[in-house]
Amino acid sequence: MSSSRHVRKTALSIALGLGLAVAFPAAYAANNDGSVSGHTKAGAMVTVTNPETGLTRKVTADANGNYRFPFLPVGQYTLSATVDGQPVAPSRNVTVALGTTTAVDIGAVRATNLSAISVTSSVLPVIDVSSTESATIVSRAELSRLPVDQNVTSVALLAPGVVKGNSNFGGISFGGSSVAENAFYVNGLNVTDFYNRNGFSEAPFAFYDQFQVKTGGYSVEFGRTTGGVVNAVARSGTNEFHAGTEITMEPSSWHSSADDHYTPDGRRYITASRDTESLIKTNVWASGPIVKDKLFFFAMYEARGNSPSNTNNAGTVMTDNQADTGFWGTTIDWNVTDNNTLSLMAFSDKNHNVGDVYAYDFDTDTRGKRTNQVFTDTGGRNWALTWTSYLTNDLSMKLMVGRNERESFTRSQLDLACNVVAASSALLDINDPGVPLGCTTSSTVYKRNDVRKQGRADFEWTLGDHLLRFGYDHENNTSDYARHYAGPGAYYYNVYAASTGATIPNGATLPAGYIGYVRARRYEIAGTFTTVDSAYYLEDNWQVTPNLVLNAGLRNDSFDNQDAAGHSYIKMDKQIAPRLGFSWDMKGDGSTKLFGNLGRYYLPVANVINIKQAGGLLDERTYYAFDGWEIKTIDGTQYAVPKLGPQLGNVDTSQGDGTVGDLRSEVDRNMDPVYQDEAILGFQQMLDASWSWGVSGTYRRLHNAIDDMEISATPQCGGDGYVGWVMANPGKKVTVWGDTNCDGNADGYITIDTSKQGWAMYDADGNYLGQRGWVKPKRTYAALELQLNRAWDEKWAFNASYVMSWNRGNAEGPVNSDTNFDDTGRTENFDDPWVNLGGDGYLPNDRRHQLKVRGTYALTPHWQLGGDLDVHSGGPITGFGVGNPYDATNYHSYFICVQNCESPVSEDRVYERSPRGKYGRLPWTYTLGASLSYLRPFEGGNLRVKLAVYNLLNQQRTVQVDQDLQTDISSSTNPTFLRPLGFQSPRFTQLTVAVDF
Known part of the structure; x- marks a missing residue:
């Protein structure tokens, strides 16, 4: 057989197995593996085998010919079916990807229109016609071809609708959410920062095998997020010994200088041009069998030297940082039996940094004597142990x-x-x-x-046309x-x-x-x-017809935030999160899909609240x-x-006065959780064997906020009865321990409707005027998304996405990026009723237009050219004041004083509203990356050299400005209002040399 005929035959097999035949309901897999399902002859024995590890599993197809293999480690498999020992059809090669189901009919393919698919290569795009979620899968192999920096954040930013936060505390925003609402997993282990929810533990980048970036519609096994999910799986060993080393270099001379910035009168207010950074990483790894077909290992160690130097904004202090720490990671996989496996994943991201601080003279570029040393330790050791078992032909279990x-x-x-x-x-x-x-x-x-x-x-648990998925998470x-x-x-x-x-x-x-x-x-x-966070979940995936899948699930979350003595401070349970979805294989051949879902997602309260509100602050x-x-x-x-x-x-x-008060008076006893409802409707279609496209619409609505409010008046006591600072739901009824008989002592529970009451108003003479309530928090996100994809065929690959979105409301989320407030859950937004009055408009994470394009082209068998482009419009600019037409003068507000501002009598001052986005938008940003890779196989191994340039055009556009229009009650404008404060990172070049054996 000629090689071209062999390629076409292989491609056709994969097309049938991956793209055309769909038989079983479930699209979902647990969060560190994948699944295979399909249709064959009734009663056939179906066997799936990973030839690299010897892992073999067998199931018997049901009376309708349906079969399913859940909880399969990602990788390449062969699939076969027999009846009475005789093959039903030739065996198939199957790819199992992270968090997805690969559908394969074997020996009993239903009628399909094969002419609709032009098979030209062995690598084909796949539409998972049983999936209702929105996710992007990125493999280690794809990343090696692209100019993507070596960190998880850069991978997440490849997905549509994901943008960087424009604030001092950074982070990434998914679908209009704040940067403090996401979740991150490695091999099923939740590594999200639970203190402030902005960040995560990160293994050495070479440790990862695949990433799945979930931007919406994720199933009930995922929770505790109203943003997005980044789900990663680590590399593992096989029956063959392999080893390698990878060196990554970023010399300081390969970093372009950042710009200094000056006031109109020529005074430098940001000094950045003398900042430098140098990075070198050396990674060594090995993998192979400990016992062939049974026990495998993967181990790696990364020595990392990072030595950035930076000045303070005045240019009078220079800090030389030096971090020289070893990072490691390992996986051990044991095929105990054909039906039972045990896996261990562990990594360390412990880091020690020493900052030597020197007096510095910018004008002469000289440093004086060392004035201080700053020591910073971060990270830690992480591990997950997972037992997977096929209990029966239809029931499987995974414990972690x-x-x-x-x-x-x-x-x-x-x-x-x-x-x-x-x-x-x-x-x-x-x-x-x-x-x-x-x-x-x-x-x-x-x-x-x-x-x-x-x-x-x-x-x-498979029950006929139903697949039940259920579990517990603590x-x-x-x-x-x-x-x-x-x-x-x-x-x-x-x-x-x-x-x-x-x-x-x-x-x-x-x-x-x-x-x-x-x-x-x-x-x-x-x-x-x-x-303590825990959840139960249950989901039914029902194959209504051969082409239509319905799924319905419930997740029940509970959150228990405790004080230093172990007493419950904020406790919420019975948070029922329904998830409903459908997927329709419109042509019955796996080439065209219409899907949709409705879901509710709850957000836990960050630990920072326990500490600062219930910790004797x-x-x-x-x-x-x-x-x-x-x-x-x-x-x-x-x-x-x-x-x-x-x-x-x-x-x-x-x-905070240093004591822990009566917590009954500091937290609403009937507090409602923060949750978000989401609706997605989408369409996907394969144009041919290589090209596919899709379109989807997303709507998200955030309900509630949990924030600190100062309740200064209660209705029980005619406007007196000060309660103090309370964690509660702004704009809703609040029940706290307070003064019920107006004798000045707290003696029972009182209820305040904070939509109408809770804040006392007085005139200039101290006369009580009544009470004022809080506005309810609001946040909506609506988006239209388009995608076009061409799968890699050893010659070229291409992906483009465009998102047009609207992100409106009066509450960004548990942090405020436009005012640089990162104390999650303790924003200024609801401290008193006036702070957020008139605060409705486009929110900081509103990026109306987002275009992302990436691709690779093989110039020759040994040279590859890669590119990555991210273009998006800027966020809104607001001019914040500090007062309002009523009786409060603190915090950021949406009013500015324009007349009689020097008067100490608030009633004499004249204000005008300064709404969100009144001062236009930040500029569009364009970030282009390019890479050139050289590949050279040699006897027993491969050499890969990649030169990547990030921000090739050295764009340093403004991404953050001073939005304080007034900083005190005066008619004068803050002289630094609209002053640029944050910018795109300058261009830098990275060389990676890898040798694998």
Whole structure:
């Protein structure tokens, strides 16, 4: 047989197996493997075998010829069917991908229109006609051909509708959600940061085999997220010994310089051009059998040297960082029997960084003596042990236990001697001391160790045309936490510009003769805090007809956030999340699919809430008039600290006085959880053997928020009866322990309808005017998505997606990226009723247009050219004020004062609304990456060299601006309003050399 005929025959087999024949209902697989299902002769013995590991499983087809293999490790398999020992048809080659079901009819293919598929290669796009979720699968092989940086975030950003957050705290946004709403898994182990929910534990990049990025419609086994899911599986060993090494180099000379930025009068306010970064990683790995066909290993070690240097914005301090840490990962897989396997996955991302801090002179590019050392420890060890068992022909089980650890420990040599000092740009424009502020760059002595202990059980049970999937998922998430500011008294000094008579945050006014004020803040807390999350789920996948699949599922989540004493602080259960979906194979040949789903998803409360609201937090803020700078010297280096003028007003401990109060008065006893409803309708079609396209529409609506609110009045006592700061649902009824008989003492539960009540209003003479309530949180996301895909055929591959979306509301989520507030669940949005009044509009993660294109072209058998383009429009720009036409003057607001602003009487001031997005949008950004790869097989191995350039055009467009239009009650505009603050990362080049044996 000629080679071309062999290719066509192979391609036809794969097309029949992967693209054309669909027989069984389930599209879903557990979160670290895949499945194979299909149709054959009734009663046939169906056998699936992984020739690389010897893993063999057998099932008997039912009376209708249906069969299914769940919980299969990803990889390449052969599939055969026999009746009375005689083959039903030739065996098939099958690819099992992460989180998907591969459908294969063998020996009993239903009538299909084969002429609709033009078979031209052995690699074909596949439409999973039994799946109702929206997901993108990216393999290690595809990533090796593309200019994608070596981190999980860069992989997630390949998926449609996923964008970077435009804030100091970074993160990624899925479908209009905030960056604190996502979930990340490795081999079924949840590695999401549960303290603040912005981040995750990350194995060395060479450890991963496949990624699945879920952007919507995910099944009931996934929860605790209202954003997206990144699901990864690690590499594993086979019956053949293999080994290799990979070196990744990014010399500092291969990084373009970032731009410095200047004020209109020529003062530099961002110093970045002298920042440098150098990275080298050396990865060695080996895999193979310990016992052939039974026991396998994969092990790798990565030595990583990372040495970035960066200046402070004033250009007076240079910090040289050095991280030289070894990362490792391993998997061990044991085929105990044909029906039972045991797998271990483990990795470490522990990292130790030392930052040497030097005095620096930007103008002469010289550094002085070392002034400090900052030490930072992050990461931890992680593992998951999984037992998979075929209990009967129709019932399968998977059990997993695991542990995820994340350490964060920051300290410096000057923690005892030096306070941190910061000043607003507006103040420095008026009075710049000319020397560094403070004598330390380490703001806190901070130590936190987060440990997740996870266990879950997943089952699949086939009952005729129904596939039942059910399971239990339990997590015990513990944070051991301690934090305080550095320096004498543990104070952090912030200096702000303000005019005479201006009202400062504690309600006092700035006296004449001063140009600003100082906030001296103490912030201390310590303790061990635990959250227990658990869930049951049940799902029925019903093959209604050979071409129509319906699935209906329920997930029941419960969240129990506990204080340092182990008492429940916020406890919510019976959170029923229904999921409904359908998938219609419209032509019956696997080439065209219409699908849709409806789902509800719940979001847990981050551990930061346990700690800061129920942990004896001391948040003491004392305000002083700014009386100029005092120049001090330490170890021969000059620095400035503010001179404290007269104290202004009382010490503010409203955010925490160091004690744990009666938690019954600090949390709503009947609190409702945060959840999101989602609807998706989509269409996919194979155009030929290589090309496919799809279109889908998505609508998401977020319900509720859990946030801190200051309830200053209760209806029971005629507007008196101060309760204080309460974690609750803004705009809903709140039940807390309070004063029922108006004697000034809390003695029972009271209920306040916060949509109408809870905040006392007074006139300038102190007369009570009544109460005001909170607006309800709102967030919606609507999107139209188009995709076009060409599968890799050893010559070229192409993928393009376009998303047009609208993200509206008055609440971004549990963090605020437009005001850089990353304390998850403790935003300013609902502190009092005026903060969010008039705050409806386009939200920070609204990116109206997103275009993503990636592809690879083989110039010759040895040379490949890759490209990746990400284009999206910018987010809205809002001009925040600090007051409103009523009686509160603090926080960011959607009003600015325009007349009589110097008057101490709030009724005399005149305000106008400053709505979301009034000041236009951030610019479009264009990020282009390109790579050139050289491939050379040699006897016993392969050489791969890839040169990749990221942000090839060196775009450094603005992605963040100062959105504070007014910073105090005055008619003047903040001089730094609209000043660019964040930018695209400059161009850099990366060389990767890999040798595999």
